[in-house]
Amino acid sequence: MQQYMGNHPEQNPLACRWALNVCVRGGPVGTGASLGDDMQNPPLFHVLLDHLEATDTRPMDVQRFVDRWHRLKTHEAFPCPVCFLAGKERSLAALPAQGDVEPMKCPSCKTQFNVSIDE
Numbered sequence: 001m002q003q004y005m006g007n008h009p010e011q012n013p014l015a016c017r018w019a020l021n022v023c024v025r026g027g028p029v030g031t032g033a034s035l036g037d038d039m040q041n042p043p044l045f046h047v048l049l050d051h052l053e054a055t056d057t058r059p060m061d062v063q064r065f066v067d068r069w070h071r072l073k074t075h076e077a078f079p080c081p082v083c084f085l086a087g088k089e090r091s092l093a094a095l096p097a098q099g100d101v102e103p104m105k106c107p108s109c110k111t112q113f114n115v116s117i118d119e
């Protein structure tokens with residue numbers, strides 16, 4: 001179990017449970033049904049969280065990004081997590097798909113996220 005306790009989970013229990021779920025599983029989960037209808041682009045979200053986890057991002061920072069993601073509007077561009085946690089809002093740009101991978105790249109910090117396309 002990851003240690004997410006003690007960070008005031010009551011502020012946003014849903015988002016907390018979400019982050020916990022992703023981190024405990026440690027990878028993409030292939031089920032979209034239980035993620036909630038208000039969640040934008042769950043496959044990309046998984047990849048971004050994996051990146052944050054892989055780069056030893058503090059749980060409270062991961063939580064900040066999770067909260068940001070939950071506030072995304074349908075028409076909004078997807079924010080780069082690296083830039084977001086650095087205090088900047090930068091939008092990820094979609095690159096041409098390569099096979100079953102759809103890369104998203106941040107034009108600001110050049111971080112690239114490879115999102116698998118399952119369906």
Ligand SMILES: [Zn+2]
Pocket residue numbers: 080081082083084090106107108109110111
């Ligand atoms: Zn960035």
